[in-house]
Amino acid sequence: MVDAVAWFTRYRSIGCQGNGLASLQHATSIRYFKRALGGSTHPKICATPSLAVRKTTPTMVLTEEQKRSFIRDGYLVLRNVATREMAKDALRVVDKARAKGAFTEEDALPDVKREAERAPEIYRMMTDTILPEACEDLIGKGKIKYGKNAQIAIRPTEEKFKEKGMTMTENMPKHKWHIDGGKGKYRKTASPFTLLVGVALSEGQDIEENRGQLNVWPGSHFKLHPLLRERVQKDLVTDNGQNLFGYGPGKPDIGQPKRVLLRPGDACIAHQRLGHSGGVNLHADPRIQLYFRVSHKNHDDCLEQILEGSSVFLEFEGIKELVGNL
Numbered sequence: 001m002v003d004a005v006a007w008f009t010r011y012r013s014i015g016c017q018g019n020g021l022a023s024l025q026h027a028t029s030i031r032y033f034k035r036a037l038g039g040s041t042h043p044k045i046c047a048t049p050s051l052a053v054r055k056t057t058p059t060m061v062l063t064e065e066q067k068r069s070f071i072r073d074g075y076l077v078l079r080n081v082a083t084r085e086m087a088k089d090a091l092r093v094v095d096k097a098r099a100k101g102a103f104t105e106e107d108a109l110p111d112v113k114r115e116a117e118r119a120p121e122i123y124r125m126m127t128d129t130i131l132p133e134a135c136e137d138l139i140g141k142g143k144i145k146y147g148k149n150a151q152i153a154i155r156p157t158e159e160k161f162k163e164k165g166m167t168m169t170e171n172m173p174k175h176k177w178h179i180d181g182g183k184g185k186y187r188k189t190a191s192p193f194t195l196l197v198g199v200a201l202s203e204g205q206d207i208e209e210n211r212g213q214l215n216v217w218p219g220s221h222f223k224l225h226p227l228l229r230e231r232v233q234k235d236l237v238t239d240n241g242q243n244l245f246g247y248g249p250g251k252p253d254i255g256q257p258k259r260v261l262l263r264p265g266d267a268c269i270a271h272q273r274l275g276h277s278g279g280v281n282l283h284a285d286p287r288i289q290l291y292f293r294v295s296h297k298n299h300d301d302c303l304e305q306i307l308e309g310s311s312v313f314l315e316f317e318g319i320k321e322l323v324g325n326l
């Protein structure tokens with residue numbers, strides 16, 4: 001019964017940032033209801049400890065308003081995709097790995113880190129939520145595939161910024177954004193995946209202060225897509241593929257950053273071409289977040305086309321009517 005109450009509470013609270021009840025969706029409610037009654041609603045996950053192809057369902061979780069805001073801003077916040085309990089379980093896995101020394105700057109224990117990133121408590125923060133359906137709503141039903149692993153992203157307190165006099169509320173420098181690169185063929189085409197999906201684990205990120213939140217540059221996907229094409233064509237992507245526009249202040253001006261305010265179990269889905277960054281953390285506690293990378297299942301076959309194609313939404317079959325000629 002307690003579970004059924006918890007289900008009802010979640011059923012009511014899944015929604016877009018600033019629009020708590022907007023996406024009350026039948027299919028989502030059925031999923032949680034079945035889970036509350038003890039029925040298995042878990043996606044089919046292979047025995048391998050990495051993110052595996054998930055059985056897709058013919059459901060729709062995003063409202064038209066949410067899809068339109070994703071098109072406009074390049075990102076979308078979804079509240080309560082995972083329960084607090086799921087987030088706490090995942091956090092325990094991270095804490096254990098940290099206690100063993102993983103996630104130090106030197107990455108002294110990569111195996112411990114890898115093991116943590118493959119733990120079921122971690123990847124179910126993606127697979128056992130509405131996030132796969134939300135990604136399918138954008139990319140197309142039955143059209144998504146996952147990157148190999150989850151990423152555990154930790155942002156410890158950054159004393160050096162405090163020493164430099166940065167205040168709790170001032171914006172991070174406007175050029176401190178990046179978009180993710182990749183290696184090999186992904187480096188050459190600047191398109192390692194289609195969507196970046198972040199799920200918050202640590203508390204305190206819902207406050208408008210520098211607490212290490214993900215920062216996004218809303219709308220920058222429109223500007224960066226053609227600029228990136230130009231860079232690739234001129235062979236200007238010269239760093240190690242992690243940051244396609246380099247790091248200095250000579251980068252294109254894409255406006256001001258916005259902190260993405262999340263509570264544990266909330267998620268943010270961002271277009272791969274959106275300028276983003278982990279924010280400065282001036283708070284006493286480390287910021288802990290998960291990232292999953294999702295692609296259109298034919299992503300590798302259309303890398304050239306993505307680069308040449310005029311639309312930044314080429315792979316977004318689920319919203320093509322709303323995208324129109326953008």
Ligand SMILES: O=C(O)CCC(=O)C(=O)O
Nearest residue numbers: 153180213214276277278
């Ligand atoms: O730590 C964060 O929130 C940002 C992570 C990030 O920018 C990335 O993984 O590309």
